[in-house]
Amino acid sequence: MTDLRWTKVLALTIVGALVVGCSDSGGSDDNVDTGDQATRVQDTREFAVQEETLAFEAIDGVETDRWTGVMDNGAGYRVEVPAEGNWNGMLVMYAHGYRGEGSELTVSSPALRSYYISRGYAWAASSYSTNYYDVRTGVEDTNALANAFVDIAAQNGRTLMAPSKIYITGDSMGGHVTAAAIEAETQATAANKVTYAGAVPRCGVVGGTYEFDYLLNFTFAAQHVADMGPTSYPATDFDQAAIDDVLWTTTPSFAAQGVPTEAGLQLENIVRTLSGGDRPTFEQGFRGGYYNVVMGTGGRDGTVNGILLRNLSGNEGVNYNLDGDPDNSTPEETAFNESMFRVMADPAANPLRNDGVRWIPQVNGEFSVPVVSLHNLGDLYVPFVHEQIYRERAEANGSDAWLVQRAIRSSPHCSFEAAELISAFDAMIAWEQNGTKPEGDDVTTASVVADENYGCQFTTATRTGVPACPATVQ
Template identity: 50%
Template sequence: MRNPYPFRLLALASASALLLTACGGDDDPLPVAEETRAQDSRTAFAPAEPTATTFAAMANGTAETDGTSRWAGVLNGAAYRVEVPANWNGKLVMYAHGYAGTGNALGVSNPSIRRHLLMNGYAWAASSYSKNYYDVRVGVEDTNALALEFTKIATANSRPLTAPTKLYIIGHSMGGHIAGAAVEDETFATARNKVRYNGAVPMCGVMGDTELFDYLGAAQITAQALAGKAQTPIAEWATIKDQVTAALFTTFPSVPTATGLKYRSVMQNLTGGPRPMFDIGFAGAYTGVVWGTFGGDGTVNGIFNKPAVDTNRFVYKIDGDTAGSDALNAAALKLTAAPDFNRLRTDGLRWVPKVNGEFKVPVVTLHTLGDMYVPFSMQQIYRTRTQAKGNGNWLVQRAIRGVAHCDFTVQEQAEAFDAMVTWETTGTPPAGDDVMTAATVAAPTYGCNFTRNTTGIDDSAAIVDARGKLSVGAPCTQ
């Protein structure tokens, strides 16, 4: 039968060729048009404060923080906040928040370094994104759209402003993934809302993009295998959860059994290798958060249509137990992702945008050493990818002696942001940490260079408590 749409197919082929050329993705399948997935049918998302036009000034304010222009609204279904100090320096910082769960209410988060930004003349803006779930694609697009709308929003609020002279992006957790992806060449080539950022600070970020899901899968299948439940399908986790937990922990997660000590060793090597703070982090609440991710169908709650988890690359290691390691590797299930689960698309970004290491602007990252949810190994993956692309000179990484996910002090974050801006301004890279040399990472003082346990008025009570304990229980003794 004669094709009734020859020109449409020709246009699609041309677009595919353009994407492959722009992204350098000669190892990728050809881009495809959007098919429907569960995330696309979720249409009940709505801003938590749909009529807001402003928001509160900072507590414990000063003249610099009280006298700001503060605008709120809704853009393309996403709520937003914009704040501009009276003495604006002409630079705009976009803030990307972390994973907000699977509810329908869309909320905006202020940057934790808000006071620091305003005191130094920076404007900032943040989007709620127009959807929840792990939708990094929407996070990038909505953050970029807000950046492009900045001057229009200012004019509509009777404070006309010139276009920003510099655009920076910072973010936490999933927002760190968004910040890292936002400066990638592939993102600029394929995004609908195109923004060239001058620098980025991804914090506790998912810098290995979909490799995070591989790690979480490996965490489940090794727990099952060590507990004698190796062949139970991962989707049946609920039927064996209590048995596995009892086999590995006397008290979950703080007191492991003898078998649980083997699991702790496996997890240490999955999350970045021997290093300070790991034992404290493993015994903490975020091991429970990891446990809570087990049992999924591999589609990341409908972000993908096909299984995204692949554990074939892992070689599990129980330190000091070669026979036990061999037995574990032989017994553990092998999870294989569909080869095209996150392929290039003709209609915008991938469903989960890649962090390929293809960027040429200053990027400074922060990551806590004891993070079990988004582990320190994400930084090692990011370094490996960036070096492979020849862009390692654009990446500086800093290890922080925290034991939970994103538990940075404000000072640590402000110093990282200032370091990135100074680098972007002067061309001189700041100091960072070696995240790849095992002996360096394992040293008792690793992470001391950029850890700042002194807290201030913008640090949460949880951070104040945690850092007070760590400064006594795990001090730096350089």
């Protein structure tokens, strides 16, 4: 059987660009930043939370204590605890996803809020003290809120014991926060330390900084297929409108699927391989609205919008596959790859620090608590390859027995049914509390992932445009 991660393209991508360029494999980057360096762009930005926006409505017919406020670090928060006698003594921390580049900080209640309360769990969520892709503040501020839980209750007139167990879950960038929070490196280096009992990262950036290599490779490939560069880095010649004129007969949108030209099909093949290989719903994802979200990252530098000081991303050694066959190179592919503009990442772009976790915390696959992850198969923004990278790293570090992964047959980013979320949470809880390890999907065997019924076991509803699963598979 063929392992998706080690096809020709992915091997070159991950070994050439990720391990060396991004230093996101376990223990590969031990440079320590003492803090004596130039100020990052992120350090110059100002953020604030509007306290009046923190309030949230009660659940109909359910008595709880609901508290909001602003931490000393500037992060807003929401906390909800079941009524006296109904709390089971445990806490779920929720980590929100990417909030863009604005100055206003906002808090979201978790999608499973009512479910957590009905099962006796308290929950808490932070706005984080910054926006942008600042996973460092996501981890540190979520941990700080968990540590403040008892004090917040006391300030609001309720005496609580420290939670007997704390779990963590999150979506997208919040999935990165979730996965990073349980890592051995984070446990050792975080300024605010929390020992989590289990985790459910959903549609998460669990491959860590590979995400930024992927975005670079996607947008570079789009330019090159359209014969429009790139000729520099950052790609100052990036012009999405002109590129789209070459790649699409009908441009993708959230309202309708795009119709690719022959050149567009070549890009589709490149992205298929770079994002996880043949799998159900990939085509819907590539031809949908998230194409524009990914292309919107074109032309950026490698500092992740000022989160870092140096270039994180690179494409040295990456082989772009035009025809969907990653095991063989055609003369056209050879010419394409030889003429591609190449970028070398700085291996010291994201070093260890002595004042908390890295600017972009590592996901090394070094953890020792139950993890149940969920991922949309056709997700184009945070692609399924993240789960493959996560699995490989966990195996390399002896943590794979603690990782269960589930594929969901849908293409929009973070598009889950409530039943799918509940099933994953319940599975993690049963595993952590009772020792019952749940079932999951094989995410790395190419023939398994490419099967037309892949993902049926844990998908609870058929999505529009996605073939229904046989009744015997679900």
